[in-house]
Amino acid sequence: MRRITLWLFSTVAAVVLLFSYRTSTNGAGVAETAAVAPVAPAGGDPAPTASSGSSGSSGGKTYTGSVAQTRWGPVQVSITVSGKKITDVAVPTYPSENGRDIEINSRALPTLRQETLDAQSADIDAVSGATVTSDGYIESLQSALDAAHLS
Structure with a gap:
């Protein structure tokens, strides 16, 4: 009788633990963080391009870095240069496949932009908690700086 009681208690405890386990946070916080996602430069086209290049725009030239493939998705940076000074930074391509990506990047990309x-x-x-995105950002940023002949 003692074995049956122990077995029954163990089974109930295992079932309770299985049903109380939270497997995913996808979708949590998406609505509140989506509004602060980074945007393309003023007057610029947010569509990403696959290679380094430049295009004219009012106030300077825009240089687009290469796409950096990261573990969580591609990252691409474009910079606007006037004279020898970076006047604007945009991130047209960044990981945004789920709520967690959006949450991390809505915090990290503005910080990286301001640091640039x-x-x-x-x-x-690199931004703490967004190391993979930060590494991709820096790689693409360096590519855009090379295209603009800045160091």
């Missing part, structure tokens, strides 16, 4: 404008180079720090 402050440093005027690719010598910037």
Whole structure:
């Protein structure tokens, strides 16, 4: 009788643990973070391009870095340069497949953008919690800087 009681208790405990386990957070927080996702430069086309290049725009030239393939998805940076100064940074391509990607990148990309404008180079720090995106951002940023002949 003691074995049956122990077996029954163990089975019930296992079933309760299985049903209480949360497997995914996809979709959690999507509505509240989607509004702060990074945008393309003013007057620019948010459609990504696959290679480095430049195009004219009012206020300077825009250079698009190569697409950096990361574990969570592609990252691409475009910069607007006036004279020898970076005047704007946009991220037309970044991981946004699920709510967690959107949450991380809505926080990380504005920080990376501001660091780029402050440093005027690719010598910037990665954002904690967004290391993979930061590494892809820096790789694509360096490609755009090379296309603009800046270091």
